[in-house]
Structures are given as structure tokens and as C-alpha cells.
Amino acid sequence: MIDPLFLLEAVVNGVLLGGVLALLSLGLNLIFGVIDIVWIAYVDLVMLCMYAVYFMHTVYHWDLWVAGVTSVVAGVALGLLVHLLIISPILSSPPINQLLATGGLLFFIQSFATLLWGTDHRSVRVNLPVLEVGGIFISFPRLIAFALSILAMLGLYLFLTRTFVGTAIRAVSQDRDATALMGANPLRLYLVTSAVGGAMAGIAGALLIIQYAVHPYFGGAFGPLTFMICVLGGLGSMFGAFVAAFIMSQVISVGGVLISTEMGYVVAFVIFIVLMFVRPGGIFAKRT
Amino acid sequence: MSWRRLWAVLIVALLAVEPFLPLGRMREYLVHVIVQIFIWSFIGGAWSLMGRFGLVSLGHGAFLGVGAYATCLLWNFFGLTPWIGGLVAVLLTVVLAVVIGYPCSRFQVVGHYFGLVTLAVSEVVRLLIIAERDWTGGSLGVSLKPAPSDSSVWALQFADKRVFYYVAMVLWLFGLWVWVRVDRSMASRAMEAIGEDETAAASVGIHVTRFKLGITVLSAGLTALGGAILVQYLAYANPDTMSGIGVSLRIVFAVVLGGMYSLLGPSVGTALTIALSEFLRIYFGIKLIGIAETIYGLVLILCIIFLPSGIYGSLQDAFRRRATARTAVA
Amino acid sequence: MLKLDRITSGYGAFTALWDVSVRVEAGEAVAVVGPNGAGKTTLMRVISGLLPVRSGRLVFEDRDLTGEKAYDVVAHGIAHVPEGRRIFPALTVGENLKMGAFLPAARKHYRESLERVYTLFPVLAERPTQRAGSLSGGEQQMLAVGRALMSRPKLILLDEPSMGLAPVMVLRLFDLIRRVREEGYTILVVEQNVRQVLKIVDRAYLLEVGRIRMEGRASELAEQDFVRKAYVGA
Numbered sequence: 001m002i003d004p005l006f007l008l009e010a011v012v013n014g015v016l017l018g019g020v021l022a023l024l025s026l027g028l029n030l031i032f033g034v035i036d037i038v039w040i041a042y043v044d045l046v047m048l049c050m051y052a053v054y055f056m057h058t059v060y061h062w063d064l065w066v067a068g069v070t071s072v073v074a075g076v077a078l079g080l081l082v083h084l085l086i087i088s089p090i091l092s093s094p095p096i097n098q099l100l101a102t103g104g105l106l107f108f109i110q111s112f113a114t115l116l117w118g119t120d121h122r123s124v125r126v127n128l129p130v131l132e133v134g135g136i137f138i139s140f141p142r143l144i145a146f147a148l149s150i151l152a153m154l155g156l157y158l159f160l161t162r163t164f165v166g167t168a169i170r171a172v173s174q175d176r177d178a179t180a181l182m183g184a185n186p187l188r189l190y191l192v193t194s195a196v197g198g199a200m201a202g203i204a205g206a207l208l209i210i211q212y213a214v215h216p217y218f219g220g221a222f223g224p225l226t227f228m229i230c231v232l233g234g235l236g237s238m239f240g241a242f243v244a245a246f247i248m249s250q251v252i253s254v255g256g257v258l259i260s261t262e263m264g265y266v267v268a269f270v271i272f273i274v275l276m277f278v279r280p281g282g283i284f285a286k287r288t
Numbered sequence: 289m290s291w292r293r294l295w296a297v298l299i300v301a302l303l304a305v306e307p308f309l310p311l312g313r314m315r316e317y318l319v320h321v322i323v324q325i326f327i328w329s330f331i332g333g334a335w336s337l338m339g340r341f342g343l344v345s346l347g348h349g350a351f352l353g354v355g356a357y358a359t360c361l362l363w364n365f366f367g368l369t370p371w372i373g374g375l376v377a378v379l380l381t382v383v384l385a386v387v388i389g390y391p392c393s394r395f396q397v398v399g400h401y402f403g404l405v406t407l408a409v410s411e412v413v414r415l416l417i418i419a420e421r422d423w424t425g426g427s428l429g430v431s432l433k434p435a436p437s438d439s440s441v442w443a444l445q446f447a448d449k450r451v452f453y454y455v456a457m458v459l460w461l462f463g464l465w466v467w468v469r470v471d472r473s474m475a476s477r478a479m480e481a482i483g484e485d486e487t488a489a490a491s492v493g494i495h496v497t498r499f500k501l502g503i504t505v506l507s508a509g510l511t512a513l514g515g516a517i518l519v520q521y522l523a524y525a526n527p528d529t530m531s532g533i534g535v536s537l538r539i540v541f542a543v544v545l546g547g548m549y550s551l552l553g554p555s556v557g558t559a560l561t562i563a564l565s566e567f568l569r570i571y572f573g574i575k576l577i578g579i580a581e582t583i584y585g586l587v588l589i590l591c592i593i594f595l596p597s598g599i600y601g602s603l604q605d606a607f608r609r610r611a612t613a614r615t616a617v618a
Numbered sequence: 619m620l621k622l623d624r625i626t627s628g629y630g631a632f633t634a635l636w637d638v639s640v641r642v643e644a645g646e647a648v649a650v651v652g653p654n655g656a657g658k659t660t661l662m663r664v665i666s667g668l669l670p671v672r673s674g675r676l677v678f679e680d681r682d683l684t685g686e687k688a689y690d691v692v693a694h695g696i697a698h699v700p701e702g703r704r705i706f707p708a709l710t711v712g713e714n715l716k717m718g719a720f721l722p723a724a725r726k727h728y729r730e731s732l733e734r735v736y737t738l739f740p741v742l743a744e745r746p747t748q749r750a751g752s753l754s755g756g757e758q759q760m761l762a763v764g765r766a767l768m769s770r771p772k773l774i775l776l777d778e779p780s781m782g783l784a785p786v787m788v789l790r791l792f793d794l795i796r797r798v799r800e801e802g803y804t805i806l807v808v809e810q811n812v813r814q815v816l817k818i819v820d821r822a823y824l825l826e827v828g829r830i831r832m833e834g835r836a837s838e839l840a841e842q843d844f845v846r847k848a849y850v851g852a
Contacts, residue, residue, distance in 0.1 A: 038400045040407070107537070107588065108582060108589060111580075115576060220533075224415075227404050231408060265415055273387070
């Protein structure tokens with residue numbers, strides 16, 4: 001039998017992992033829920049932000065927190081660029097073209113990154129201790145990442161519910177014409193949404209680079225996982241994505257300890273397939 | 289119409305004769321490239337059977353991967369001839385297609401959502417292949433065990449690539465035949481109706497689920513067949529080039545670029561994309577790793593934005609406009 | 619206050635309005651009546667900017683608004699309560715009203731406007747956190763009107779407000795419109811329920827197949843045959 005302490009540690013790590021996964025999924029979901037387009041290349045944008053932190057901190061020796069802010073700024077800039085250059089021209093194209101455009105962006109970003117920086121793994125060394133709480137070991141960076149991602153999501157929630165612009169963003173996803181009748185420009189709201197989605201990618205990037213190494217194909221690992229979480233939670237449902245993120249992260253973490261790291265992922269994905277068969281709309285399906 | 293037939297016959301004749309043309313060293317290379325074009329066009333055509341009716345799958349890598357790996361592993365471990373192994377692979381893929389397709393059809397999972405689900409499935413297949421590295425070879429891939437003799441019909445391995453050339457050509461022509469049969473069938477009309485308005489189609493008695501599932505199964509099965517032939521030709525299978533998001537997107541790109549709704553669109557698109565990547569590969573060689581793919585991705589994005597009906601489709605539109613202009617003037 | 623001068627507009631190849639001229643003076647209540655498919659909703663969409671104009675001019679308070687986008691038209695003081703209400707179903711009552719005050723000018727007086735709307739519609743005040751999609755038809759209509767008031771408009775466009783409402787609700791609705799009128803707002807309402815609407819407006823136009831057939835004081839039009847004929851929803 002497995003050491004229960006080991007298991008507890010896996011559970012805790014699963015929760016911590018879930019935090020960042022939830023952040024990723026919320027960003028992707030926000031954009032889909034409002035603009036009705038899936039940014040297949042979303043996690044690759046995160047990858048670019050991770051590189052930004054790497055260069056700012058490790059190469060140019062800027063303070064880590066400042067580098068983190070740079071990541072967010074980069075994220076916002078990327079979000080705006082993607083929307084203006086790629087999404088805007090194809091807003092009224094058939095879904096397949098929209099999917100292919102963001103898919104093509106994925107190819108482009110991954111290979112451009114390879115061109116610029118090669119395939120080496122780059123990491124940001126963080127000299128932080130490993131905490132020991134009651135016999136289980138928790139990585140400090142991971143804990144900080146979790147805390148910050150929760151804060152970010154809280155910030156997003158407040159933005160969407162308390163501010164005028166945030167409420168307008170929720171409104172435009174429900175009725176575009178009626179929102180225009182309120183005096184709010186739907187296209188500008190889309191732009192803001194893309195910027196917010198980009199910001200979340202930037203935050204996620206900063207939180208991920210202190211835990212994982214970055215390389216041009218980073219999106220290959222986290223991308224499909226993020227998609228799966230979004231689909232599982234019901235595409236368009238923020239709450240669903242949040243819950244699904246923690247479910248998946250638990251399966252991966254605990255499964256990884258019980259069987260093997262890879263099989264942990266495999267089990268998570270198989271569960272995904274099974275759940276798709278049972279509830280294809282996702283656990284909290286909203287958009288049809 | 290007859291001059292078009294004549295052109296078709298000429299082109300097919302040229303293709304049939306190519307392996308014996310006196311082109312020196314170029315000939316071998318051309319054979320290799322054209323075989324790939326044949327096989328990938330076939331796969332693209334299989335995808336377009338779903339795509340043209342609105343079932344945009346971004347996960348055909350799953351079917352390709354299962355088709356390729358099943359065939360290869362059955363031969364490697366059990367000595368099962370790929371003639372039967374391929375059939376088994378197709379059947380396995382059909383099962384997978386039903387498992388995914390049935391709930392999606394019944395619960396109206398369409399559009400972006402369907403795309404995302406299929407994308408996830410292709411990644412599951414890829415990761416499963418990598419995880420089970422003990423018998424699949426993981427990310428390093430697996431080589432097809434060489435047959436006892438150099439060329440064997442039983443093992444479907446041939447030293448002379450030109451045999452594969454004709455196998456692939458037959459496959460490609462078979463794919464075109466299937467496309468025409470589907471296009472002319474009742475299923476095509478039904479699928480078009482479903483594509484326009486599912487509820488309305490159901491209300492006139494069209495069995496929506498059955499049709500969607502049927503097309504999905506056909507598309508998946510044919511893709512698996514393509515995968516089986518591909519692995520026999522390359523004698524090597526790799527999870528990243530035969531499953532996962534990368535290959536799935538490439539298949540779709542090629543078809544959309546060439547034109548999703550026409551018979552030859554997938555072939556034209558596949559030929560163009562393979563030609564482009566070969567050209568870039570040769571031009572840049574090993575300097576500037578990644579430049580070829582970067583240009584490839586950029587070209588694709590630009591084509592999506594500026595040529596929404598694909599290259600072949602846009603050409604057809606241009607011809608049609610000129611034809612109507614001519615008749616209008618006359 | 620509002621003047622439509624020979625407006626022609628439509629959808630794609632189809633022309634829904636031909637040479638339509640309508641005028642609304644400040645403080646008036648004007649109705650546009652007509653059968654199904656006459657173009658009444660098209661007219662509303664043209665005024666609020668949701669539909670472009672092919673020819674003709676739209677002038678509001680001496681400013682030419684022809685061709686302006688919907689979100690800019692609102693800023694000039696025209697609020698459109700759309701056909702079918704179009705409240706935001708997943709937002710709460712309070713959030714719907716908040717959206718109504720999105721305009722910077724309206725945001726400044728947000729609290730004040732909210733008070734006013736809650737006084738006018740006590741039903742809404744009772745359930746500010748309820749999901750708007752779960753309200754009854756009549757309540758949704760009130761919410762839609764209240765939401766329009768939040769933008770502090772000068773002119774309110776009401777598109778088929780009685781549609782889909784039970785007869786009892788319809789009476790209450792028109793009473794409500796009269797009260798809004800008394801608050802001082804200028805109103806342009808399109809309706810199929812001719813009899814009821816003529817009771818609360820000053821003037822009316824008859825729109826049939828995209829053209830104005832008749833116009834006059836409400837009392838005169840009420841005498842006409844077309845009111846007596848069986849129009850849908852009368």
C-alpha cells in the first residue's frame with residue numbers, strides 16, 4: 001500500500017497545480033464565451049510570455065517581480081495583436097476558417113520561437129526553499145503560483161461583476177445588438193476581452209516559468225490539457241472550467257503518484273473521453 | 289466538358305508513366321514526393337467527407353495514428369500480414385469514431401466545440417502512444433520489422449518504391465471514386481440539409497444521428513486505411529507525425545487551402561502544401577532551423593484571411609466569373 | 619425633435635421601407651401602427667442605428683444622425699426598447715439596469731436613475747438579484763423599459779411592447795407607458811395592438827407594406843375602418 005502521506009502530498013500538489021490550470025482555462029474560456037472563437041494558440045502565447053520573463057530576469061538581470069509584470073504587459077500586447085491582426089478580419093468567417101487561423105498561428109508561433117531561440121529548455125532559477133508541513137513537502141514557488149493565480153481569478157471575477165466594462169463584456173456574450181443599444185461598442189468590448197485574456201496568459205506565463213522550463217513546444221504539453229479542461233467544464237462556463245481544472249489536476253497528480261507520471265495524464269484524458277461520452281456538453285454546459 | 293475529360297486522362301496517364309520517365313536522379317525523388325502527395329491527398333479527401341458537411345474534425349490524427357500503429361504493431365509483434373492488420377486497424381478506428389461520434393451527433397456538439405473535442409481526442413491518442421513506450425517505442429517511434437524477403441506482397445513491403453507508387457495511385461483514385469459516390473448519393477443531400485438546419489432536417493424524417501455517424505465512420509475508416517498504407521511505405525511510425533494536433537491541423541489546412549467542397553480540392557491543396565514544405569526544406573536546408581515552418585504557418589494564416597474559399601476554390605470562382613462575364617457580354 | 623425624411627431601407631436585396639417620413643415633436647407620444655410585416659420593427663432599427671439607411675435622412679434635435687452606429691445613437695439621447703425585450707438573460711435585474719447606464723453621461727447619475735426606476739417599477743425593486751431570464755414576460759418588459767430609462771434618454775422607442783403578454787399584462791403595460799410619458803419622456807411606439815395604443819398617444823401613423831398610408835391625431839384614426847378590421851393581436 002502506498003504511504004498515505006505521499007498521497008496527501010499528491011493531493012496538495014494537485015490543488016496547487018489546479019490553480020494555474022484554472023487560470024489558463026479561464027482565459028481561454030473568457031475569449032470563447034464572449035467572442036465565440038477558440039484561440040487554439042492560446043497556450044503558445046503563454047509560452048512567449050514565459051520567454052519574456054526568462055530574458056528579462058535571467059539574461060538582463062531584472063528583478064523577478066518586474067519581469068513578471070513585463071510578462072503581463074507582453075500578454076496584453078499579444079492579446080491585442082492577435083485580435084486586431086487575425087481575429088478581426090475573420091469574425092464573420094465560417095467556424096472552420098476561424099479555427100484554422102488560430103491553428104495556423106500555433107504553427108507560426110512555435111516555429112518562430114524555434115527560429116529565434118532554438119529548442120533548448122530555458123528555466124528561471126528561483127532560490128526558494130521547499131516547505132515542510134506536517135511531513136509533506138511543498139515547493140514554495142508552486143505555493144506562490146497557486147496563491148497568485150487565485151488572486152488573479154478573484155480579480156477577474158470582480159472585474160466582470162463589479163465594473164461597467166466587465167458587466168458589458170458579459171452582456172455582449174449574451175446579446176450583441178442589445179449591448180450596442182446600451183451605448184457600448186461590441187467590437188471595442190471584444191478588444192478589451194482579448195486584452196484581458198492576454199493579461200491572464202501573461203500572469204499564467206509568469207507563474208509557470210518559476211515552476212517549469214520553457215521551450216518552443218511547451219504548448220504541446222499544456223495546450224491539450226487546457227482544451228480538455230475547458231471542454232470538460234462546458235465551453236463558455238467560467239465556473240465549469242474552474243471546477244474541471246481542479247478535477248483534472250487531481251487526477252494527474254494522484255494518478256501520477258499511484259501509477260506513473262505519464263499514465264496520470266493518460267488516465268485524465270481517458271476520463272475526459274468517458275465523460276464526453278456521458279455528458280458531451282461538459283459538466284456545466286452553457287453554450288450550445 | 290469533353291476537353292476537361294481529355295485533360296484528366298492526360299494527367300492520369302502522365303502520372304502513371306512518371307516512374308519510368310528518364311529523369312535521372314530526380315525521378316526517385318519525384319516518385320517519393322508524389323507517393324506522399326497521393327497518400328496525403330487520399331487522407332485529406334477522407335477528411336473532407338466530414339468537413340464539407342460542417343463536421344469540422346481537428347482530430348483526424350487520432351484515426352491516422354490508430355490506423356498506422358495498429359497495422360505496424362500487429363505485424364511487428366504477431367507477424368500479421370498488413371492486409372489483415374490494416375483491416376483490423378480500420379475496424380479499431382471505426383470503434384473509436386463511434387465512441388466519439390455518437391454522443392457528439394446525438395447531443396449536437398458542433399462547430400468550435402466539436403473541433404475542440406476532436407483535437408483533444410487526437411492528443412489523447414498521441415499521449416497514449418508515447419506513454420506505452422514499451423511496445424510502441426514512445427516518442428522515438430517504431431520501425432516496421434523488415435520482411436524475410438526484400439519484396440513481399442504478403443508483408444506489403446517492396447524494395448522498389450515504384451510499386452508503392454502504383455499502390456498509392458490506386459488508393460488516391462479509390463478515394464476520388466468514394467468522394468464522387470458520396471457526393472451523388474442521397475446521403476449527400478441529407479447531410480446538406482443537416483448542415484443547414486438539424487432540427488428542420490430531423491422533422492422531415494432524416495435520421496440525423498445515423499447520417500452524421502455514418503459519415504464520421506466512413507471518414508475515419510478511410511483515414512485509418514491511409515495511415516496503414518503510409519506506415520507500410522515509410523516503414524516507420526512516429527507519434528508526432530502520425531497523431532496529435534500537428535498532423536490533424538496539417539490535414540485540414542491542406543484541404544481548406546485547396547478547397548473543401550470540390551473533388552480535387554484536397555488533392556490540389558495537399559500537392560501545394562507538400563510542394564511548399566519541400567521547397568522550403570531544400571532552400572533553407574539545415575540553416576535557420578524553424579524558418580521553413582515559420583513561413584509555412586505564415587502563408588497558411590494569410591491564405592485563411594485573404595483566400596477564404598481556398599486556392600482551388602478561388603480559382604474556380606475566378607473562372608466562373610469570367611465565364612458569366614463572357615456570356616453577359618455576348 | 620425627431621424627423622425621418624424619406625427613409626428607404628431594407629435587408630439585403632429586400633426593401634422593407636419606402637420613402638418613409640415620420641416626425642415626433644418633443645413631449646409627444648406618437649404611434650406607428652400596422653399589420654404584421656409592415657416594416658415597423660425595421661423602422662425602429664433604422665432610427666436606433668442597428669440598420670443602415672439606403673436613402674433619406676434621419677435628424678434628431680437638428681443633428682443629422684443618418685448612418686451613425688447604434689452605440690453612438692444612444693449617446694445622443696435615443697433609447698430603444700427592442701422587440702422581444704432583449705434583456706440580458708444571465709445577468710441579474712440590477713445588472714441589466716446597470717448596463718442601461720453604461721454611457722459615461724448616464725453613469726454619473728447612476729444611483730439617481732436607479733432610484734427613479736425602482737420607484738416607477740416596484741416589482742423590479744423587490745428582486746434586484748434575480749436572474750433576468752427567470753422573470754415573467756410582463757416583468758421582463760418592465761425591466762426593458764427601466765433599462766432604457768437608465769440611459770437618461772430624451773426619446774424612447776418602444777418596439778411592440780405588448781407582444782407575447784397576457785391581456786391583463788397588456789393593460790398594465792399601457793398604463794405604465796402612460797406613466798412614463800407623464801414623467802416627461804418623448805415616446806415613439808410601434809404596436810400591433812391598435813386600439814390600446816391609440817388611447818395613450820397623441821398622433822399616429824399607419825404603416826403598410828413599407829409605406830406610410832395615413833397619419834393624424836389619434837382620436838381621428840381611432841374612428842377609421844382599419845381599427846375595426848381584425849388586425850392581429852387587437
